[in-house]
Amino acid sequence: MLLAGEYAITREGGIGIALALAPRAVVRLSARVTPESVQRFRRALYALESGKMQSIGGLRLESRAGAPEGTSPPILPPVLREITNFIRHTGYRAQGELPTSLEPTTIVIDTSRFFDPVTGLKLGFGSSGAAMVLLTAALLHLAGVDPLGNRNTLLSVAVRAHRAFQGGRGSGYDVACSTMGGMLRFIGGEVPRWERLQVLRKWRDEGLRLYTLQVGTPVSSTRAVAAFDRRFPSGHEAEAFLVRSNEAVDKLIRARTWRQLTEAVAYARDVSRVIGDAIGVPAELPPGLTGDDRSWTAKTSGAGDEQAIVLARSDAGRAAASPLPEGLRELQLQPEGFRAERDGEEGP
Template sequence: MSRVVFTVPASFLLTGEYFVTEPGQPGLAIAADPCATVLIEPAQTLCFRSSWGSSAGSGADISWGSSAGNGPGSNSACNAPQQITADDSPLLAAVLDEWQQAVGSLADLHWPAAAGRTAPLQGARITVDTGRFFHADGSKRGFGSSAAACVGFCTALAWLHPNSRSFDRRRITGIAVQAHRRFQGGRGSGYDVTAAVYGGAGLFTGGDCPDWEPLPQLLPLLSPLWLLNTEPVSTPQSILGYSGFRHRHPARCEQLRQRNVLLHRQLAELCDTPRPSAADLLQLLSRARDIGIELGREIGVPAEPSGTLIQQLHEVPLVKAVGAGSETLMVFGHPRRPAPAAEPLLPLPAGTPLPSSLHPEEP
């Protein structure tokens, strides 16, 4: 085996809003195309490469170790893992710090021994390409690029571990969520990391190590889906706004929180029916949209379309914000392109992110 290639999907929170940043609070999340691509190749030492900015790999690019022109197993010096700091890459530094704290030394990782070789190579080169998560000008599309990169690096490290079979999806989720929170300064629910690890649709429950209940029966009911990107919104600032609202108006926040809990209880009941309908799901998503709009107004971060988009989308069955504020809008139940800037979204089934050689017993 000369290399391992796998993909990590984008992730979207359909319901749950900022409540999922609190332990025990539920939300509905999905994994979808586009995907990040992860490449693991044999090398003489452990080195990393991350690229973004376009699908071709141009634009912003940071390399550690061997230059892009050196092939696998070259003798070019790679930076020792302990030399990689937040100045090199805040995200990779967070991943490596969390890995060493939760698992152990990076010196234990290596490319597996091949048939006819008495010992494994001493390292590997890990490349994570999130180019499809960015616009042509290098701006983010709001698809969870840092979460996908975090999952990609953590899964690659798990594949290189001598006891790789001990890393099931829950363990990788725990490591990747904590690493991503390090990168985000301690904030973040972890829904994006969790959805990227498990794939498909699922009921997410926030917490130190988030919980995930797969809901595969929802995927056929969600199609077709369309996405619209508007103006970027700062997720950390939005979460701070929610935190302030929660402390200033606890009774009002609790009222909205309980409506969110009830909605997800009814969503679970819908999934337990023999033949859940798209119309019933759309009704629940409409109620989630209303909760999101009310919450957005309370924290001063609007979660509804504005300006010319309102006119373009007036005949659409449902439009709901699925990112911070109205940064990313998802259009449900419309058979044709609802607006010139809308792009189709393809939800992906469960089981897509991890390389099959890491977990051969999983689909």
């Protein structure tokens, strides 16, 4: 989830604050990886790329009910392509006549916990990015690359594949969160960069809690970014927005007192509102949902006004000049990112 830096992180040097949150998604791989199976899979990748095969025999991808768009088979080609590029760059050369078909291998991706069990709607926690990380990790494993021991490879391959799947768009922040976990200072660009932040721990030590709330109309992030690109292709206006947005992020990171934090949130909220109005994707909270600045404050998160992120003191219910909104869902940080479980499950 993005605390600040909307749209800016799609540009070179644009900074955002990103949170890796519960729940977790899961991937299950029904195959035993051996030296021979690795060679089979690598040869299959090369044959697929050369056009000698239209698909990899024996490989099947499934998604659990409620999984997001993007975990269906059309997501496979960009991931397979990027993994092939990575394998080639390692110097691997296919040799011999080893078959390219696989033993029956099923990859099951389950992101159902990223959906509201009652309404079936997305919770807005980056389900498609998580699904991409899971699929990339499973396929890297089949190719003989340990995704846990090569997180940077996992991240770079997944980001490139995700962008290709989305038509070249996407910052990759959700992919970075699913891979690395925790609270990140994310820097957008052709090759995204990130660094871990401890700001949230500091805020929580001082009694701050973070919540999310569904408030507006569902927005397609891809379409919103396209609108931003049309309105701000380059030039002075685009640069001015980037400077102001990065300043808003820096204010949040530097905030040490409640007053500094509420001022930083208000500044970031205004940046989101102005850019939303400019591109025709409103990002303004309804009246009464911006907080009282004494015990809680709020801003939109991500593109549009679909979701709000609420920052509140632990005593906000008692001390608030205006009551906390109903329907809040407390955010739980996931510090680990992608991991492997003993039962063979892996997931961000």
